[in-house]
Amino acid sequence: MEALIGLLAILGRASGVALSSPLYALVSGLHVLGLALLIGGILLVDLRLMELTALPRLAAGQLRRVAATGLALSLATGLLLLSARPGEYLANPVVWAKLLVVAAASLNAAAFSLIGRLPADGEQPGAYARLAGGVSLAGWLAALGLGRWIAFT
Numbered sequence: 001m002e003a004l005i006g007l008l009a010i011l012g013r014a015s016g017v018a019l020s021s022p023l024y025a026l027v028s029g030l031h032v033l034g035l036a037l038l039i040g041g042i043l044l045v046d047l048r049l050m051e052l053t054a055l056p057r058l059a060a061g062q063l064r065r066v067a068a069t070g071l072a073l074s075l076a077t078g079l080l081l082l083s084a085r086p087g088e089y090l091a092n093p094v095v096w097a098k099l100l101v102v103a104a105a106s107l108n109a110a111a112f113s114l115i116g117r118l119p120a121d122g123e124q125p126g127a128y129a130r131l132a133g134g135v136s137l138a139g140w141l142a143a144l145g146l147g148r149w150i151a152f153t
Helices: 002-015 021-049 057-084 086-090 093-115 127-150
Strands: none
Touching (some): 002 057, 002 086, 021 057, 021 127, 057 086, 057 093, 093 127
């Protein structure tokens, strides 16, 4: 754990995030933008997979790409934010809970990309697609809630 904290501290200093409040605020804002792209994009796709909305397949495919971009931005900026105070953050069990939920939701998305498929317009999603959509929706909303909780712990 000490080695991880040391590596993150080096990243925090090298990136400037640990040394500059304005830079930390900028990275934090980009993290929120990434979350908006991720949650905003995947929410409608998940609802479609669970048969709760009639989003066209083409739009769902485009929103999955928006969500993937948001995930990449959120992961990169989240790592930078973590590097600003790694000892403090890694001692917080809520941070670990968020990291586990993000990992699980990311694995769910990767598995769906490999073995699932978006149903055609008018086609009912299969059981796996409905399950993957529900797990995704619950996972990303839980990650969002845990992220907000970190600010209060």
